[in-house]
Amino acid sequence: MLSFFRRNLFINLIFLLLFVVVLQVYFLFKWSSPEVVFSIGLDITQGLGVLSNNFVQSFLTIALILVQAVLVSRFVIDHRMSRALSYIPGAIFILFTCFALEDSNFDVILFANLFFILSIGNLYNIYKKYRPVTHIFNAGLFLSIAALIYFPYIIFFFVLIMGLLSLRNTNAVEMAQLIIGFLAGFFLCGVVLYATGHFDQLMTMVKSESGLPDFDFSNSISYLKVIISIIIILVLVMYQTVVKKKKNFDAIRKIDLNYWILFFALISLVFLPQPDNKHLILLSLPVGILGGLVFERKEGVLAKEFVFVLMLVLYCAFVFDVIQI
Numbered sequence: 001m002l003s004f005f006r007r008n009l010f011i012n013l014i015f016l017l018l019f020v021v022v023l024q025v026y027f028l029f030k031w032s033s034p035e036v037v038f039s040i041g042l043d044i045t046q047g048l049g050v051l052s053n054n055f056v057q058s059f060l061t062i063a064l065i066l067v068q069a070v071l072v073s074r075f076v077i078d079h080r081m082s083r084a085l086s087y088i089p090g091a092i093f094i095l096f097t098c099f100a101l102e103d104s105n106f107d108v109i110l111f112a113n114l115f116f117i118l119s120i121g122n123l124y125n126i127y128k129k130y131r132p133v134t135h136i137f138n139a140g141l142f143l144s145i146a147a148l149i150y151f152p153y154i155i156f157f158f159v160l161i162m163g164l165l166s167l168r169n170t171n172a173v174e175m176a177q178l179i180i181g182f183l184a185g186f187f188l189c190g191v192v193l194y195a196t197g198h199f200d201q202l203m204t205m206v207k208s209e210s211g212l213p214d215f216d217f218s219n220s221i222s223y224l225k226v227i228i229s230i231i232i233i234l235v236l237v238m239y240q241t242v243v244k245k246k247k248n249f250d251a252i253r254k255i256d257l258n259y260w261i262l263f264f265a266l267i268s269l270v271f272l273p274q275p276d277n278k279h280l281i282l283l284s285l286p287v288g289i290l291g292g293l294v295f296e297r298k299e300g301v302l303a304k305e306f307v308f309v310l311m312l313v314l315y316c317a318f319v320f321d322v323i324q325i
Helices: 010-028 055-078 088-101 108-123 132-151 151-167 171-193 200-208 217-238 249-271 275-296 301-319
Strands: none
Touching: 010 088, 055 088, 055 108, 055 275, 088 108, 088 217, 088 275, 088 301, 108 132, 108 151, 108 249, 108 275, 132 151, 132 171, 132 200, 151 171, 151 217, 151 249, 171 200, 217 249, 217 275, 249 275, 275 301
16 A cells, blocks of 8 residues: 555655545544634634634645645655655655544644644754754744644754754854744734733643643553554664664754654653643654655565554544544
């Protein structure tokens, strides 16, 4: 099945679209009426009532996942993280994102994840660039927008700092540009909230979205997705040397950055008061890139096809309540 995504052609992009549609089409008939509220307290259905429509939400989900999957694949291709030019990283991203989002046809975390991916994309672009002020500023700004939509993304500010130090011989000016970009989003949001008399929502977001988790181990099956995700992470860590083999310095640094994203995404679980499976979407970017690098390799093609199909079967088992959590 991976053969549908092994090339960098327009037809493979069509297959990518069909893949996400197939994985999400069931939710057109199983509407879960999700909340469309950002961490900042903004309910976007109040201004855009059409977003409360089931079909509109499903279309948005498909569009957002597809756009992000294409961006993930382009990152791998454009930054030469792999010799293979394919959409396999995008396919892995789609499967994992749908797996984490499963049981809901839409969630605002998809908007946050898009801005996070744009943030990392800008960070990738600073390598060997002369005064990349725009990219550095945008990396911070996009991450702040992601955090305003879904607050746990704020932890990836440490990734931006590490990426800046890793990809450049950075100086105080460039570090200041990153910090200013990051604070700009919060500042502008604070100004709007203050002007509308809702400034307290900013502090409410910080208090409500951070704290020690309240794990309920009486229903251990509810953590099955987390366990599966941890297994995936361990496998990716085992392949760390393999995915960096015969890569140039630029690509290795960017691959390493994805491992740091995995690490901080796991750390964020410790500061989440109410753990939710959708939080696993924070892992989707590195899982897509690193998983794609693993599955693109020609060694053990049949085994990788089997694993990919197995993950599809597992996803379907969750969707059709064969496995209930």
